[in-house]
Amino acid sequence: MARPRSFDPAQTLTTAMKVFWERGYFNTSIDDLVAATGVSRYGLYDIYENKRGLFLAALDHYHETIFRALLEPVEKPGASVGEIRQYFGVLLFYAGKSEGNIGCLMCNSASEVAPFDAAVAERVKRFRDIAGKAFRQALTTARARGEIGERIDIARQADFLAAALQTVWVLARSSAGRKAISHHIAVTLSTLDK
Template sequence: MARPKEFDEREALHKALEVFWRHGYEGSSLADLLAAMGLSKSSFYETFGSKQELFREALTRYQDAQLAQLRARLDDGCPARQSIESFFYAVVDKACPQSNGRGCMSCNEAVELAPHDPSVRRQIERHLSATEEIFADAIRRGQADGSIGGQHDAHRLARFLTVGLSGLQVMARAKSEPGRLEDSLAVMMAALN
């Protein structure tokens, strides 16, 4: 008979997510994860299987939360263009030099692992596709409400915004000069005309 778990699995996963987000997959040792999660090796392996399985679960949790946040921000009852602009300006505001410097976990792992790990690449691709669909829905709504111009295909414009978002997040992680992000954002938002 298995012993009942003496820890909160969701909280342990959240703590692991924070370690992976700050240090990346390769930079997060098992010792770092065990210390942050407050687990023994046996509890870790019994519950999460392996570092790789834990990472995938943490990345999925992060991506699900990001998609839910994006959906909520873009479906806030305001004209679609205003919602999109508000979302992007919040991204740039979070990128200020005194921020935590973690950037976007999905973007970080797209750079670190996706080039040589097909399962992570597929997970990143699914996240990008879902992000594009959320943007496309908002763009179509904006084209219908007149706040976004109709000269661009909604899906292609959504792809542009998704690529722009990833670029902003990578530059935020690199602690880029705020003016560079603001200038780039102004050009991106002009594409909504």
């Protein structure tokens, strides 16, 4: 008869996500995860099979709980330039704080793990595609409202904004500082000026 779990899988996943986010995939050992979560390696392996399985689950958890929550204003029906500006303002708020130097788990993983792991690369692509889709829709609404000029190619601008959001987190991770991040965002948003 199997023993009932003596830990909360949701809380364990959140804790593991934070460890990977701060330390990176390759710099995190299973012992680090055991110490942080308080769950034995056998307990973790029972649910996630191995460190990679836990990492993939952590990426999915990050996608649903952090990334989508931040992007929600841009994804809502009727979102436009105001919501895009608001979104980058929120990014500046978080990235400009001292704790922001851990960056974005998905952006960190794009350069650290995605080149070597197809499943991680697929998750990073989904992240970028969802951001791009949200920006395209908001820009389409902005065009219909006359908030952006006809010179703006919506597909190209959406791709640029998705890349700009990744750049914010690269700057944060590299300790570029609030001023540099603020300048990057200001120039990014100036491309939306009519």
